[in-house]
Ligand SMILES: Nc1ncnc2c1ncn2[C@@H]1O[C@H](COP(=O)(O)OP(=O)(O)OP(=O)(O)O)[C@@H](O)[C@H]1O
């Protein structure tokens with residue numbers, strides 16, 4: 001697949017402070033690529049350098065074959081950047097705003113069609129200040145699409161939204177991506193990264209500490225699954241649980257057991273075998289599979305959110 005973005009040794013320093021420390025990644029045309037990381041990791045700084053909005057200290061970014069530092073204007077015409085709603089002028093309605101933005105690109109836009117795409121066509125006469133949080137976010141995405149960009153950049157698109165508005169925005173991003181646009185987004189929500197992103201770069205303290213599909217990140221060695229169950233009668237040989245394949249820890253209270261395992265499939269197979277041989281039944285078996293939160297903790301030694 002073709003890489004639409006290539007980032008090499010990209011770095012940003014503010015005085016002696018390093019906000020982005022020589023990161024490397026590429027984004028394939030047509031994918032949703034996510035940068036997941038906690039506050040201050042360097043996500044926004046990274047996006048702004050790739051967008052040509054912030055000078056790089058060193059390294060380079062190439063977007064659709066064009067060097068961002070040398071061909072900044074051209075690159076800007078190929079991308080859509082979600083703006084903060086606070087920067088929209090008052091006094092104009094949504095339709096007029098989209099038309100003004102399009103004219104800045106010397107383009108004509110079907111503003112009503114674009115508003116329909118983000119489900120705001122009924123609100124076309126409204127001003128931005130009259131919109132709800134989720135509606136504002138959707139409008140800012142519409143504004144980022146007026147130049148029909150190849151790549152859409154979204155910086156924490158759902159921060160501050162309620163769960164329903166977040167889902168609604170996820171659907172919109174998925175729809176835009178299905179229509180052929182590459183999407184690069186930042187988030188500190190692991191569920192958002194999991195739902196939306198084909199691949200995720202996990203960023204912490206100015207570095208990318210891992211980069212892969214969610215599925216592969218969750219296969220990282222050393223992540224534990226917790227199996228919880230009750231048994232229908234007291235276990236005579238409870239100590240055998242510790243010897244099941246993969247089990248690293250056993251806790252229990254009365255008839256309820258909690259096994260920590262780094263090989264859940266093998267542990268369960270052994271557990272069922274043990275049950276058959278010893279004549280007990282497993283009740284209410286529950287598995288807690290590792291999440292991206294666990295991946296982050298494993299990689300960095302601290303939680304994604306405090
Ligand atoms: N203009 C600036 N001058 C000095 N330091 C800055 C400046 N902009 C950002 N930083 C610092 O660079 C680091 C990375 O900031 P950045 O905004 O990229 O983080 P982020 O990952 O987007 O965080 P958040 O999730 O809070 O948006 C932070 O420690 C921040 O304080």
Ligand SMILES: [Mg+2]
Nearest residue numbers: 043044045155
């Ligand atoms: Mg940020």
